[in-house]
Amino acid sequence: MEQSNFIKYIQKYFTGFVALVTKTINGSKDPLKYRYKTMLTPKQSIDGKWTSITADNVNVAADVVAMDSPLPLKTRPAIASASGDIPKLGMEMKMNENQLDQLDTLIAKGADISEILTELFDDSKRGLVGVEEQTEYLFLRGLSSGIALTDTENVGTGVRVNYGYLDANKAGVAVVWSNVANSTPITDVNEMIAKASDAGETVSYIMMDKLSFNYARRSVEGKDLYATSIGNFGTTKPTPTYKQFLEVWQDETGLQFDIVDRSVKFEKDGVKKTIKAWDEGKVILLTDNNVGDLVWKKVVEDSHRSAAVTYVNGDLGTLVSKYVTHKPFGEWTDVQARRVPVVNGVDQIFQLDTKIVQA
Known part of the structure; x- marks a missing residue:
C-alpha cells in the first residue's frame, strides 16, 4: 500500500x-x-x-383530593x-x-x-x-x-x-386494498386514527407507498370521497387524479400525507438490482415527524x-x-x-x- x-x-x-x-x-x-x-x-x-x-x-388526570388527605399514588411510565x-x-x-x-x-x-x-x-x-x-x-x-x-x-x-412495534398499535384491513372494487381504504384509515385516539395519541402524519395510495385512489370509497368534494352525487364517479385525491384525502383526515416512492440500487456479485425502500402495503401514522x-x-x-x-x-x-x-x-x-x-x-x-x- x-x-x-x-x-x-x-x-x-x-x-x-x-x-x-x-x-x-x-x-x-x-x-x-x-x-x-x-x-x-x-x-x-x-x-x-x-x-x-x-x-x-x-398522561392521566389528577385526582380531586380533600384537604388534609394524602395524595393518591400513581404508576410511573413503564420503560x-x-x-x-x-x-x-x-x-x-x-x-x-x-x-x-x-x-x-x-x-x-x-x-x-x-x-x-x-x-x-x-x-x-x-x-x-x-x-x-x-x-x-x-x-x-x-x-x-x-x-x-x-x-x-x-x-x-x-x-x-x-x-419492537407494539402489537396493540398494528391492524389489518377489512379487504386488501389491491381489491379496489371492494376495499374500504378511507374507512380503514379513519379507524386507525380512532385507534390512536383511543390509545391517547393524536396522529398528525401519515406515510404510505405510492402503490397503496393509488389503490385507495381507484377504490369505490376513493371515488366517492372525491365525487362528494366536487358536488357530484350522481351514479357515475370519476377516478380522481393523484393530486386531486391527495388534496381531498388530506382535507378529510386533517393529516399531512407523505407518499413514498423511493428506490435504492444495490449491487451484488456484479449484478445491479433496484429495490423499493418502503415495505409495500404498509401505512404508518405518526404523532410527530421526528421519529428517532x-x-x-x-x-x-x-x-x-x-x-x-x-x-x-x-x-x-x-x-x-x-x-x-x-x-x-x-x-x-x-x-x-x-x-x-x-x-x-x-x-x-x-x-x-x-x-x-x-x-
Whole structure:
C-alpha cells in the first residue's frame, strides 16, 4: 500500500471535494430526497451501541383530593428498550490500468482542472452517495415494517434492527386494498386514527407507498370521497387524479400525507438490482415527524490511520480514503461509516397493513 500517484491533486483538492459532495447531498441541489435527514436527529455514540427507548407516557388526570388527605399514588411510565451494535456501512472502488491511463492522458493534455478532479474523485462521490442511499433504505424499510434489515441484498454481514412495534398499535384491513372494487381504504384509515385516539395519541402524519395510495385512489370509497368534494352525487364517479385525491384525502383526515416512492440500487456479485425502500402495503401514522435518532460513531480506522493513505472526513464520522497497491495494481478509494437509524417512541407509531385482512 502506497500513497496515490496523484497526491498533489489529492492534498490540494480532496478535502474541498468531499465537503462539496456532502453539502450537495444535504442540500436542495441533489434530486434525491433523504427523509432520514429531516425525520431523525443525529446522535453520536461513545460505546458503539444503539438503543431504542419506548416509554408508556400516557398522561392521566389528577385526582380531586380533600384537604388534609394524602395524595393518591400513581404508576410511573413503564420503560422498555432495545439495543445492539452500530453496523459499519461502506464500499470500495478501484481504478484499473485503463482508467488510470485515461486520467494520465487528461493531465498530459492539460485538461481543465475540473475535468481532472471529476475523473479522479468520482469514486469518492459514488461512495459517499452510496452510504447515504443505504442509510435511507434502512430508515424507510425500518419505519415502514418495524424492522430495518439488509439480509437479502447485502454483500457483507446482514443487519437486522427490530424496533419492537407494539402489537396493540398494528391492524389489518377489512379487504386488501389491491381489491379496489371492494376495499374500504378511507374507512380503514379513519379507524386507525380512532385507534390512536383511543390509545391517547393524536396522529398528525401519515406515510404510505405510492402503490397503496393509488389503490385507495381507484377504490369505490376513493371515488366517492372525491365525487362528494366536487358536488357530484350522481351514479357515475370519476377516478380522481393523484393530486386531486391527495388534496381531498388530506382535507378529510386533517393529516399531512407523505407518499413514498423511493428506490435504492444495490449491487451484488456484479449484478445491479433496484429495490423499493418502503415495505409495500404498509401505512404508518405518526404523532410527530421526528421519529428517532441517527446513531453514529467514528470508524475504527479513523483512530488507526496509515501514513501511506490519504484520509478525509465526511459527515457524521464518514471516512474517505485513497491509496495505491501494486499487486493488484490500482488506485483505490474506500468509504466507510458507522451509523444506524433508530426509531424511538414506538408507542406513538401506528401501522396499518393493507395486504393483511384483519381477523
